[in-house]
Amino acid sequence: MENKQIKNQAITRQEDDFAQWYTDVVKKAELMDYSSVKGFIIYRPYSYAIWEEIQNYLNKRFKETGHENVYMPTVIPTSLLQREKDHIEGFAPECLIANIGGGQQLDDPLIITPTSETLFCEHYQKIIKSYRDLPKLYNQWRSVVRWEKTTRPFLRGAEFLWQEGHTMHETEEEARTETLKMLEIYDDLGRDVLAIPFMKGRKTEKEKFAGALETYSIEALMPDGKALQSGTTHYFGQGFAKAFDIQFQGRDGKLENPYQTSWGVSTRLLGAIIMVHGDDNGLVLPPYVAPVQAVVIPVAQQKPGVIPAARELEKLLREAGIRVKLDESDKTPGWKFSEYEMKGVPIRVEIGPRDIENGVVTLAKRNTGEKISVKKEDMVETVKNLIPQIHKEMYEKAYKYLLEHVTEVKDLKELDKALEKGGYAKMMWCGDEACENKIKELTTATARCLPFNQMAFGDTCPVCGKKAKKVVLFAKAY
């Protein structure tokens, strides 16, 4: 009850310092811990369980669409990573390289994989001989290492977990279709699982992936007004295939290079979940990925009948397929309420002598704080219905915020104002990189994407005054 006590447990308020709030939450909700090497974090069970739910959903979708999981080596010989020129230029600055093996200097030092395009290509060169070998639709779950200067838990690490799909196709059209299809699956993940609305679109030439012809991304908007690139898909054309001499004999008997894609999402999604939904009491987890969807808290648990009643509720919920946890520890109910709010558990189930006497159960929703009393026999059904309902409420809240933070701008003054407010400044653009660079110089905002909806609302570029060709979204970004 004393202020000091509360202060010890509390987290920084979002409005006081959003960055500090984030740092407090990831630690206090037991999502991660720091290791002794900068940028390498420990994914604690509570965050890893969320990642596993993401994996479950994506694996299902990947397999439905014909993809197979594989596992590639952790190291890439330097000479191999150098095979594609743009690719190595993009990644060289952030490679971690091993020079010694078994006490001997290595002639061709080994790079700890920052991304696996080159490994897949080396393998594909061996196994793709005929159009009958296509498409090759491979995905792998792994961690990659990139030596980042500035690191933040989940948002940017020297090592992070991700999935990377790498596919090879007979035709350009098929590869382009794949690139967009996987972007849609990522968008579905946000809408149906994470309760995060993404802004989808194509990256500008400046922002695209090293070695890609086209890059598409999903961008999530954080409450501090900054965008977070949350996943990308790439169309490579035949660039890598030519560099790696991958050829197949086509239906007409001629040798051709296949068309390639890659796509990935990472544990950065955890950062998006934390920021998009969290509040001053801690995490608010979307119910479909919450490791614990409902927590049962007995009140006055030493009184006869309370613990048995709580255990029965736990059993009923478990049997109904809800991820449920019963907390029988001898902490007070108030302590438990705060604890599971901090950890973002979507539904709290309270059961005490009063409830038992009345034949009811008290439910509380984490996202709204709303408390409801239901008859005991209706509890399971109510909880089952609350899960999609809470998901929907969380998605709609985030979607409303997104819509309110897309501002059409006609000149640089409006652009400034829009960025000041936070979110996306939607602008007509001539397409010149010079104008893109100018905006970055003036505002630090970058082009997030050319949205798929290219409905023009003007015809001049606010930077140079020339004829505008495209709609582009600028925002400050993580």
Added chain:
RNA sequence: CGGGAAGUAGCGCAGUUUGGUAGCGCGCUUGCUUCGGGAGCAAGAAGUCAUGGGUUCAAAUCCCAUCUUUCCGACCA
């Protein structure tokens, strides 16, 4: 990589100015009483003072270097 701040028990901190061998609150353990929004009493356990050097009879404290965290920039997912 540049500029600030920090590192002492699991967490939050005091002690550093003025060197003398480490303390407070919470948490943890045990017992009893409690329990509808972070409980009370009592008795306990727990710290290579980030790391490595140096100065000194003596270093958490002074000096040098390094590592890590954090905030703000630059760069990149």
